[in-house]
Each structure stands twice: as structure tokens, then as C-alpha cells.
Amino acid sequence: MTFAQLLFGVFPYVAIILAVVGTFWRYWSDKFSYSSLSSQFLETKQLFWGSVPWHYGILVVLTGHLVAFLFPRSILGWNGVPIRLYILEGLALIFGILAVVGLALLIVRRLNNPRLWKVTSTMDVVLLLVLLAQVIAGVWTAIFYRWGSSWFAAFATPYLWSILKFQPDIALVSNMPWMVQTHIVGGFVLLALLPFTRLVHLLSFPYEYMWRPPQVVIWYRRSRLGGS
């Protein structure tokens, strides 16, 4: 087995298994540990300039990846007109840079504040480093290997589908520039890290709040009888 096969043919499955099994394990064995572990209570001013651009930046960019994965033809169709391609790529780059800047500020904030070091675990450090490498590789790819939104649909989408279909077609990615390859592997590393870091807060997005009545009352007697 070549190194490329290991990286692009085997590791994705290891990452997926770790993510799925790890998430179930952590959720069932230790619900208490599910938390966004916010540090705003210890430091709030710098957090604003880091957390807000980081989160909005990464959310938009991740949504872009998801759309290109699910609807590659729509993306290619949209990109058919150059001006539309420039708008898409320009916006994606802006949000990508927002994410990089935000994350860098968050790292600087954590390094400079002794209070925050008290609530920084080893896994937090690992996660921050991987995330930083990943977003830098992403922005690098966007700048130097144009136009990513188009070739993503032609190469990355079929590659990702080939993994989901259990027929990994590593030829699609094994000849990519090393920075792009780093970004692909980095994505799977983050997937594998998900259940073992504070990233689990992604999985507890409180969507129920949208339709829940404001007050929550819990009855221990009525619930046994199936009432409200």
C-alpha cells in the first residue's frame, strides 16, 4: 500500500469511524462533558474580535463546501458566467480570511491571558493548531489554485462520494498540489477530532429554541403518566 492510498483511501474511514463511534461513546458515557466551554466569562473584549469573525467566517465557508458537495452541477452552472464566478470566489475568500484572522486572534488571546491558560486543555491546543493549519491551507488553496469552486465540483466532490460509496478513487486527489492534499487530510483529521475535543458543541446546536415555548416546566409525576 502506498502512502497516498493510506492517506486518501484508508485514513478517511478511520476518521469517520472515530467520529461516529467516538460521538456515541461520549454522548452516552459523559453528557456532562458536552459544552461549548465558553471562556467569555473570563475575558470578553478580545473574544468579540476573535470569536465573531471566526464563527461567521467558518460557518459560511463550511456551508459552501457542503453545497459544492451536494449540488456540484449547480455550482458549475453558476460559475459558467465569469462575473458570477468572481463574486462567489471573492465572497468565499473574504469569509475564509475572516476565519483565519478570527482564529489567529483567538489563539493570541489565549496565549496572552493566564486566566485562559487555566481553562486550556491539551486537546484545545491540538485543536487550535489543526484548525489554524486547516484554514490557512484552505485560504492558500483559494488564492493560489484558482478557481477552487469549479474544480472542487470536478475533483473533490467525486472523491468524497467515492469514499461514501466504499470505492475510494484516490487518483482524483493523489496528484493534487501538496497544500490541497494537506487541506483534504486536515478535514478528515478534524472529523476524527470532533468527539474528542470541544468541537462537540457543533452537535448540540440548540435548534429547538426556535419553536420551544419560553418557559420549561418539568413534572416528575405527570411525565410518568405521559402528560405534559
Add this chain to the structure above:
Amino acid sequence: MNVRAQVSMMFHLDKCIGCHTCSLACKNIWTDREGTEYMWWNNVETKPGTGYPTRWEDQDKYRGGWQKNGNGSVHLRATDKLRGFTNIFHQPYLPTIDDYYEPWTYRYGDLFDAPAGDDQPTARAISLITGAPIDIEAGPIWDDDMGGSNIYAANDPDFSELTEPEKQAFFEMERMVFFYLPRICNHCLNPGCVAACPSGALYKRGEDGIVLVNQNVCRAWRYCVSACPYKKVYYNWKSGKSEKCILCYPSLESGQAPACFHSCVGRIRYLGVVLYDADLIEETAAAPDDELVQRQREMILDPFDPAVIAQAKKDGVHHSVIESAQKSPVYRFVKEWQLALPLHPEFRTLPMLFYIPPLLPVLARMEDGDTYNVDATDYFGSLDKARIPIKYMANLFTGGNESHLVETFEKLLTVRMFKRSGEVGDVSLEKVEEMMTATGLTAEACEEIYRLTSLPTFDERFVIPPMHREYATELMGDPYTFKAETGFGFRGKPVRGL
């Protein structure tokens, strides 16, 4: 009508001596852990004063509680369905630990290990967060007994509607007067913390109304801290979970009083069930400011009324809880005698901890230049010359409605004069009867208020309803599931997440 039971509380402020025993009893049991050192689920503030966290009553800064809409409903100041998501990455109104204080201890070892020298060794203060030496800049009772009052008490938000001369008159050193305000979670009927939690981790227990945080559901979105106008939900920076007063429910469930109640030296605290109409929550919370106190009283139902009892049974209130409500001292003080008032009703959370405002500091005034005295010629008249302006008290306890406070103080004075006429005999009966007619109190009521205020037994102060944990779902399971576990329902150790 939708009848629910609420374990409710009453603090008699004339009896509070500000000893902080309640705070320490609570701290030793619940918040003596890393991440919770700064939390005081029970704290005692000197009023006038800025309190803990500093200026917590200033909702222009903290944005706690509810605001009225035009259409007879209310909305949270700090968050809503949309901002619950858009502000999730950074909350503009979240207090930080510096609004409370940085917890510290002392390096006591230095006292023993210091090398011999000309100076006495000192134990340096070190932060309980970082472990590094710090200069202490604030504490949980920093302006206790009006220490540094020209700096701290002058910033009391309740002075907002007083004129500058009125404020200045207050701080003349020789004429200073103050009282204590012990605070715990109000276990509100319309809790802001519960409504603000995106995860649904906070909830009100149906059977007794205690507000709790489910530690396994909390995800540290922190909206509860912002939304509680009393700042009685605390963020544990170590575990990444919010925590709050649990009214010592494990004690209540075994028929014992909560720690702060049990340990109260001045015996100022009363606890008992009241029945209330849950259908009225929203419209009561949206009432005009000066009607809030009266409307909240109207929500509380008469536990002797057959119609209320019938509806309560229909709504699943256990008959033993109804019986307990009939003996509740809180019901008598709040509803029957209308003596106890909620703290800052204008926050519109419908707090269920009531206070009898302190009469003594209000009446205190200088005579002969050096002694405090009470005006003995016209008892009610002395209220006009109150040492602590009624306006200040109204900002605290009635949402600005001064007439409620005057009524309360007049009743307290009537009881006092009723007893004085009997015990000392220097007040004429006609005078007392005149006062009773004016306040609507009978001789029997005066005697009962006196007895329940001054001579109550332990069991008269704390009428704890049967909590009926035998109905609890978790006890229907296999008891061996919980064998060898620690704490209340925790599996494994509550350590910070990865």
C-alpha cells in the same frame, strides 16, 4: 384557573443582623469547588450599596429581566429567539468575573517559610484562578456596612430617582443609616433564565416551582446569566456549566429546611407553599409598574377556598401540599396580611421570595444630636420624615409604588404600638384603635403578626410540604443502578469536558 404550588420564601429584614451565616452555610455545602469560588448563591448586601455583582440592579448595563410590549406581553431584554442564535458566539451583556470579583486565597506557607529578618512575614493574596499573586480589588461584600460608602453606596442604582440634595443628605457621616438585604434565587414564576436558555437546560419543577439547571443539558451558551435580573445564575468557568441556588432541594425532599434558612441567626427566614394561578403569569408580568405588587398578590390563591382546593386537586396538586399551603407562613405574610413585598417586581420575573421592608432604619432620626429615636407624638407622621426615603424603598420593593410601602410600614407600626400599649402601657388604646382602623388590622391579626414575627418556632417558620419523591420516575427504576454513585443523579465525576 390553573392551580400550581410554589415553595415560596419570606425574609423579615428588620430582623437581619447582617452576619453572613447564611452565605457561609451555603458556600460550605454547595460552592466550595474550583470554578465556583466566586459564586455566592446566597449573599447579603448592605443597602444602600452597589451589591454583588457590582450594580447588579442596573439593567441598562446588564439587561436582565423582562420588558413590557405594547400588547400586554413581555420580552426578555437580553435575548430572544433570533438573538439567541446571532449572539451565541459573543454575548454583549454577559458580566465577566471582574464584575463579581477575582476569588483569592493567601499563601499561608510564607508565614512559616520566610527567612528570618527584620520584617514580619506576610501571606500574599493569590488568585484562585491563575494561582498568581494579585492585588485584591473587589470582594463579595466589598461595601459591607457601608464601607467606602461615598464611593460604593453613592452608586446604588436605587438612588436613580432621588434628587442630588436627597442623596447628599444621606451620606452625612453622622446621620448614616443602612440595612441588610439577603438574596438567594427568587425561584420566579416567570423566570428569565429559563426562557433564555437555548438548550432548555433550565427548568421549573412542576410540583414545587424550584428552578434548576440540568447540568447534563447545559452547553454554556450563558444566556441564563444575562437574562436573570438578580444575577443569581452563575457560570462555572471551570466546568463550563451554569449553576444556581437549588433551594437545597435534597434537604427539602427529606423535610428539612434549606441550609441558609436553617442556619439563620436572626431567624428572619420563613418558607412555605403558596398556591397560585398559572394562567395569570403572562398578564401579571405585563402589568403596569405600580400595579405589579398587587397583581402578583392576586395570583396567589386562598388555600382555604373550596373552589381553589377542588381545582388544585384537578390540576394534580397533592392534598398534602394543599394542607401545607394552609399552614404556610409565607401565605400569611404576603397575602393575608399584605406585609411582604417582592424585590424589584419591575424586572417582571414574578419573584417568589418576599421581603418585609425594614421599619427601624426608616424611622431612625436624630434627637438631641446623638441618639436615634422614633417620633412618639404622631406615629404614622414619622414616615414623612423617614430617614431612608420611602422613594428609595419603593425603588427596591414595589417598582416605584410608594403607597404599598406606606401601607406596609403603617401596619408594622400598628403592630408595634399595639404591643407597646399592652406591654409598656404608654400608648393609649384609642390611639391604637385609630391606627388599626386606618390599616384594617384587627387586634387578633396584630397579635398573630407579633407572634409569627417574634416568637415563631422552627416548625412555624419552615412549613415544608411533603415533596412526594416516592412518585418520582427515577425511583421506579432499579435502585441498584444508582449504587455507589456520588451526588444527586450524577454518573461519573463532573469534570470539565475535553
